[in-house]
Amino acid sequence: MTKQQRINAFVKLGELLKVQPEDLTQIIQLAQHKNPWYTRQNVERALHAISSNLTAEKLNHWLHNYPDIESTKTVGLILAGNIPLVGFHDILCVLISGFKAKIKLSSDDAGLTTYVLNRLKQLEPDFAAAFEIVDKLKDFDLVIATGSNNTARYFDYYFGSKPHIIRRNRxxxxxxxxxxxxxxxxxxxxxxxxxxxxxxxxxxxxxxxxxxxxxxxxxxxxxxxxxxxxxxxxxxxxxxxxxxxxxxxxxxxxxxxxxxxxxxxxxxxxxxxxxxxxxxxxxxxxxxxxxxxxxxxxxxxxxxxxxxxxHFGESQCPALDDYADGINTLDFLFANP
Incomplete structure (x- = not known):
């Protein structure tokens, strides 16, 4: 896929999430039973924050300084689950940059990320070969792992030899x-x-x-x-x-x-x-x-x-370039193509 194809696919995904089709409504209802913190209001809040960033204008502006590549490298992603779809930005960064992803979901995810990724594949079938949801990470070239201060010590031990971003408590x-x-x-x-x-x-x-x-x-x-x-x-x-x-x-x-x-x-x-x-x-x-x-x-x-x-009221609606921990994820990826 070209960079523009990937951008187009995520724009379509944003439009779909904004409309909230019936099957997504069902997923939201199930999610709050699997994880009581994932109330309908909070899941919809997360979906709105994501979809508002997935516009052609915002994505093109965000990516305009980066090359159009299709990397052979795979990024291992270990995602948190403290709030709904909290790992989506990492997934977006990896896939839209032309890398492959192996994704270890949080046990708290409640099916939300799986739904979003399946929808992405439906909108752009070429993404089917670009990512895999796994129970255990292996055979990857880079890693982005999000956890607590305690789990970060394990991440450092297991993944320290690979190019990595390891996030701790903030x-x-x-x-x-x-x-x-x-x-x-x-x-x-x-x-x-x-x-x-x-x-x-x-x-x-x-x-x-x-x-x-x-x-x-x-x-x-x-x-x-x-x-x-x-x-x-x-x-x-x-x-x-x-x-x-x-x-x-x-x-x-x-x-x-x-x-x-x-x-x-x-x-x-x-x-x-x-x-x-x-x-x-x-x-x-x-x-x-x-x-x-x-x-x-x-x-x-x-x-x-x-x-x-x-400003007050805006901390939970980060822009595409408001990177967690102040580490530019795109710069990290493109430094390891």
């Missing part, structure tokens, strides 16, 4: 100045609650100015109270609340989110950590020091930092 943070409007704080709620906060782009920590009125933040996110109706989320909320009460840990509680002062980035589900700051320069210095643990930052003020910065 978290995202928000910077609040106290000047935000209610609408901006409500938008920030998407960065916190979309996908129940399970994504690496989910905000798990706030930087707030000293003497900030937390009630203002809670008022802004009040529209997300229905998150507590999800039994797994609410179980986490009840558990963490009880631990804080038993231990006498100071925290704020609005009935569906716990806010706790803590220097760490990674907070438990249903909890967002916070730190107070004296100046934005102090925040910038802190973010620079922890850049290797940060996926992205959401802020309505400019920040002089290395990490990518998004």
């Amino acid at each position: 978290n995202s943070v928000a910077v609040i100045t106290g000047q935000e409007s209610p609408a901006q704080l409500e938008a920030l709620g998407h960065d916190i609650f979309d996908y129940f906060g399970l994504g690496c782009r989910s905000v798990s920590k706030l930087f707030i100015p000293k003497e900030y009125a937390v009630a203002h933040f809670f008022e802004g996110i009040a529209a997300y109270k229905d998150v507590s109706e999800h039994f797994k989320y609410n179980n986490n909320y009840d558990y963490n609340k009880s631990i804080y009460l038993i231990n006498g840990d100071k925290h704020f509680d609005n009935g569906f989110l716990l806010l706790k002062q803590d220097p760490r980035l990674a907070s438990p589900l249903s909890v967002v950590y916070y730190e107070e700051y004296g100046s934005l320069e102090d925040v910038e210095q802190e973010l620079k020091q922890q850049a290797e643990q940060i996926q992205c930052v959401v802020s309505e003020v400019p920040l002089n930092i290395q990490s990518p910065v998004f």
Whole structure:
């Protein structure tokens, strides 16, 4: 296939996902039974984010500086499953670049990625020879593996001799100045609650100015109270609340989110950590020091930092060139043709 053929196929895939045919609706219904975190709303949110990027204009612009090749090399992909279709961007990068893929799905995938790949084959039969879903990776030339800090150690051991991208735990943070409007704080709620906060782009920590009125933040996110109706989320909320009460840990509680002062980035589900700051320069210095643990930052003020910065409400809708961990996947692939 030529690069243009591959682009055309993914454009058709985007159009199909946007329409959501009946068989996809059935897959979505099954997915939420297989994995309760994959609610219909969250799966449709992921499909919308994917399909909005699969346009001819966006794909051609993204790829215009890269050559048209058909590589004989195979990329082993180990995908995460913390949120629906979280590994799609890696699959897209590999296949649209002209490489072959061997794909190890997460046990949490619930059939979504398999459905999307089968549809891609139907739209462009030449893709049938370009990828394979496998239970165990072998016979590959490059590897892209996504996991936790623990699994990354195993990935380093097993795959370190191959050209690789190995992703570890990262978290995202928000910077609040106290000047935000209610609408901006409500938008920030998407960065916190979309996908129940399970994504690496989910905000798990706030930087707030000293003497900030937390009630203002809670008022802004009040529209997300229905998150507590999800039994797994609410179980986490009840558990963490009880631990804080038993231990006498100071925290704020609005009935569906716990806010706790803590220097760490990674907070438990249903909890967002916070730190107070004296100046934005102090925040910038802190973010620079922890850049290797940060996926992205959401802020309505400019920040002089290395990490990518998004407006409130936009962290979960990355563009094609918003690469995970700041590692350009296309550059990696084309450096190993």
